[in-house]
Amino acid sequence: xxxxxxxxxxxxxxxxxxxxxxxxxxxxxxxxxxxxxxxxxxxxxxxxxxxxxxxxxxxxxxxxxxxxxxxxxxxxxxxxxxxxxxxxxxxxxxxxxxxxxxxxxxxxxxxxxxxxxxxxxxxxxxxxxxxxxxxxxxxxxxxxxxxxxxxxxxxxxxxxxxxxxxxxxxxxxxxxxxxx
Numbered sequence: 001x002x003x004x005x006x007x008x009x010x011x012x013x014x015x016x017x018x019x020x021x022x023x024x025x026x027x028x029x030x031x032x033x034x035x036x037x038x039x040x041x042x043x044x045x046x047x048x049x050x051x052x053x054x055x056x057x058x059x060x061x062x063x064x065x066x067x068x069x070x071x072x073x074x075x076x077x078x079x080x081x082x083x084x085x086x087x088x089x090x091x092x093x094x095x096x097x098x099x100x101x102x103x104x105x106x107x108x109x110x111x112x113x114x115x116x117x118x119x120x121x122x123x124x125x126x127x128x129x130x131x132x133x134x135x136x137x138x139x140x141x142x143x144x145x146x147x148x149x150x151x152x153x154x155x156x157x158x159x160x161x162x163x164x165x166x167x168x169x170x171x172x173x174x175x176x177x178x179x180x
Contacts, residue, residue, distance in 0.1 A: 007071035015062040022062075025071075026055055032072070033079055040083040054082050124174050128167065135163040 005021075007028070013021035033054055038047035058078070065074055125133055131153075138149040139160065146160040153160070 008067050011062055011065045011071050011074075012067065014059070015065060022059060026058070029072070029075060030055065033075065036076060036079045037083060040080065041086075046086075050079075050082060050086060053086075054079060057082075121171075124171055127174065128170060132163055132167050132170070135160055136167050139164060 005024070007025065010021045010025045010028075014025055030051065034047055034051040037050040037054070038044065041047050041050060061078055065071070125136065128136075134153060135149060138144045138152055139146060144152070146164070147157045150157045150160045
């Protein structure tokens with residue numbers, strides 16, 4: 001019965017709360033909604049998000065459907081308007097993000113510098129002996145005291161202190177060597 005019912009009748013019924021009519025409309029037109037959304041956005045993921053947003057908002061929008069135009073014409077307008085709204089939202093978010101300007105650039109530079117330093121340290125740590133790496137991992141990475149690290153490693157607190165001193169000395173030497 002629903003397959004033979006025209007879109008306009010289904011839209012009126014769906015606007016009145018008929019869930020089966022709504023399901024029939026969405027089932028009948030989802031590919032059309034998604035296809036147009038894809039052509040308007042040019043990206044599959046964006047089109048899927050847009051189509052889902054439209055379907056979620058459709059029950060409320062159907063109340064504004066007056067039947068003056070064919071349902072598909074009205075539906076195309078809904079999709080186009082939703083795509084325009086999404087573009088405007090993205091544009092205003094982009095403008096808002098640009099407002100951070102110098103602060104954002106400085107933050108990104110700082111993050112890049114930190115990532116570079118971490119990469120260097122990770123590579124340099126690989127050049128240390130297992131004992132020194134284990135010690136650093138516990139003291140600096142896990143924030144254990146030297147006594148706690150000594151307990152885990154089965155060595156004295158003094159040995160852990162010596163190892164940490166040795167790590168600093170070797171890392172300085174590696175940095176100096178690379179600076180040349």
